[in-house]
Amino acid sequence: MTRDIALGQYFPGKSVIHRLDPRLKLILTVAFIVYIFVVHNFWGLGFLILCTAAMLLTSGVPVRLYFKSIKGILFIVLFTAVLNLFYGSGEPLWQWGFLTITQQGIFNAIFIAVRIAGLVLFSSVLTFTTSPTDLTDAMERLLKPLSKLHVKVHEIAMMMTIALRFVPTLLEETDKIMAAQKARGADMESGGLMQRIKALVPVLIPLFVSSFRRAYDLAMAMECRCYHGGEGRTKMKVLHLTRLDAGAALAGIAALVVVILCNVFFARVF
Amino acid sequence: MTPLLETKNVTCVYSPHTPFEKRAVDSVSIKIEKGDFIGVIGHTGSGKSTLIQMLNGLIRPTSGQVLLNGRDIWENPKKIRAVRFKVGMVFQYPEDQLFEETVLKDIMFGPRNMGLPDEEIERRARDAAHFVGLPDELLERSPFELSGGEKRRAAIAGVIAMDPDVLILDEPAAGLDPAGRDVLLSSITSYHRTRGNTVLFVSHSMEDVARVADRVLVMNDAHVEMFGTTKEVFSQAGRLSQIGLQVPQITQIMSILKDEGYPVETTLTLEEAVAQLLPLLPKGGDDL
Known part of the structure; x- marks a missing residue:
């Protein structure tokens, strides 16, 4: 769905x-x-x-x-x-x-x-x-001149990359949790607007919990690999x-x- | 007699007509009788997960039929929820689905969706919690405060509380420590014994399957590779290893001994192996 x-x-x-x-x-x-x-x-x-x-x-x-x-x-x-x-x-x-x-x-x-x-x-x-990574990469390079004005171009691009990277993951997670709640008889396809919004609670709460967990894990993994922002960072794929x-x-x-x-x-x- | 659950040439194709097209399950026909305890094994991507999700109507087959008590479950798509109450499904890492304020309320979610009276809901929830070995004092706590193993058991209780005729468990023991695994497996077997319900148990651990299942369904590359009693399946070590699966270690050892000419049979558990090997020792192993 x-x-x-x-x-x-x-x-x-x-x-x-x-x-x-x-x-x-x-x-x-x-x-x-x-x-x-x-x-x-x-x-x-x-x-x-x-x-x-x-x-x-x-x-x-x-x-x-x-x-x-x-x-x-x-x-x-x-x-x-x-x-x-x-x-x-x-x-x-x-x-x-x-x-x-x-x-x-x-x-x-x-x-x-x-x-x-x-x-x-x-x-x-x-x-x-x-591909989304190419796209944010291109955006980062095109916006590079703005970093002279102290705009954190690299950080913004990194946030976009991460956000895009997690769209499919979150969709998959949503599918999984929805399937699990449907298996317990949750009804998400019928009822009025209020009922439908209420039916989303059993999906949204687990989704929030797992998103925060993922964010912590990712931050930890990035720090373990000494990520420290854009300063002096080189690219693996040079365009x-x-x-x-x-x-x-x-x-x-x-x-x-x-x-x-x-x-x-x-x-x-x- | 009509089997409890039956599939007739069910096929499931994901993302048809795109470069990502994938035939996950290809014309599978199986029969599951009441009271069966079936282990489902197969490689990652062999189609096990898709197959079991078609059994309770979470995935609609691209073609073919799923029959519950002889009736097509998609006969009336509006009534599909009723099928999900009869065929309960515990997903992999089911603790990810917990959301309520207290453990008890979370377990009550399923029965409440069935529209049962309040006392009945609570009675079922407490019963289910008891079945999986959750102590009463945990039931009023937030599910997010529990340990990993306790969360897992709470989530399984949430499905058992619906009292389904068929209980499907997808890798229920994945990621648990050995002690948690033992507790979980024995509560599942005792659930099967006392209620006499049908259980489908998907696992990557051949030891676990050998220990609990009566019959084994082997999936390979979207097809059913073998479907027979646990002994029949695990006695064909060669065929299993061809599709990248193994037999339990103790079965391997015993089959080597058999090949060496010792009078032993295909064995699935350590206890059986001991019973066969002790008499072969001098003095029947009395001095051990």
């Missing part, structure tokens, strides 16, 4: 996107999200949808999984789209009571829906093709940019040029 949560689920593979440097992937993901929010006409939007489709296909991850991550936010997408439908200005196309739909409203709805879906899909490509990364960076810049050209040459519709 808890296994259905596609939370940063890494999908191992050997595609071009899998082999890219995680730092570059992170930057490109942010860039593409910016593009999709900057673009203001259908030409640019269409271009970015094509880019997204191409990326999903080259990632080698079953398209089914992407649909699953979209399904999770389908409600939010539809809700904001419908809300935006009624908030356009200009000539009404259709009117009923206080509800008016204008051409602008329809465009708004389409843009909002595509933007949210794009945001989720881009981040899914990143999390499906990058290198390759030709492949250069190509991907060029593709990202080319996409930026196309987006700018679309915005310059075609009229704003949103």
Whole structure:
């Protein structure tokens, strides 16, 4: 049951996107999200949808999984789209009571829906093709300049790594404890909201107890290996940019040029 | 007569259609009669845990049937809880499931979920605590104050208190010291003897299985490798070692003696071995 949560689920593979440097992937993901929010006409939007489709296909991850991550936010997408439908200005196309739909409203709805879906899909490509450790590693390196400002970048990255590392462990533990309580007749699938919340107590208390125990054990193990924070620490896996990364960076810049050209040459519709 | 618990070609596949697809149990058909004491052995990953969780409806088989008293337990998925009260399951490291304020309340959790009257719940909980040898003064303490062995026994009592027809124990003695292990095993055997209920006992310790079980189910690579009386199974040391399992040490020693031409039989426990070997000594071992 808890296994259905596609939370940063890494999908191992050997595609071009899998082999890219995680730092570059992170930057490109942010860039593409910016593009999709900057673009203001259908030409640019269409271009970015094509880019997204191409990326999903080259990632080698079953398209089914992407649909699953979209399904999770389908409600939010539809809700904001419908809300935006009624908030356009200009000539009404259709009117009923206080509800008016204008051409602008329809465009708004389409843009909002595509933007949210794009945001989720881009981040899914990143999390499906990058292992959590690579991802936090990339983040640590990209944020390195902040350590000049006394931001504890290494500590933050370490906390993220540990948190991500323990997500599957905690899920497994939750499954185990839930199974044990179900075996004693705990009923977690029926009843009202209050009853369901109450039914979680027998799961949450053992989970808390074991999490604290794990945290103590981990802290002890880290101290035993003389861990003392980021100062003077070297990396086992040093990241290198390759030709492949250069190509991907060029593709990202080319996409930026196309987006700018679309915005310059075609009229704003949103 | 219909067996108490029966599986018909049950198969369980985890994460189908992904790179992580795993066939954990592959068309297993077994019959378990009332009053059986069955030891379940097999390598890590052989499918034992999945199989036993299908027996009480915690995992729904991908295909095949699990029959309890001749009826498919998934006939009505809404009634699956009733099956879990009849087939009680004690997981590995069951002390991780304790959560109540007092030990007694924790043991009462199962019977309370059955919707029994209050006096009956408390009577059952105290009975169960007595069965596993928890002294009365511990029952009002917090479960988190108990020692490892006591926690283990409290958790097992929580399942016994539901008075299931079949009790499944997954590695109940793992991580206990030898004394705790002895106490636990003897309370399980006395539970089986006095209540006459069916017990399934999963273990990595061949010595423990030889000591308590009447029949042994050997799982290997998602299949049933052997299912017979304890003597039958442990007399096939060669076949067991092929799948990476061993027979109890005393059985090994006795089979070597047998191969050397001594008149001894397949033996499972130290006591039996002594009874066979003493008469072979000069003067029947009287001078020892």
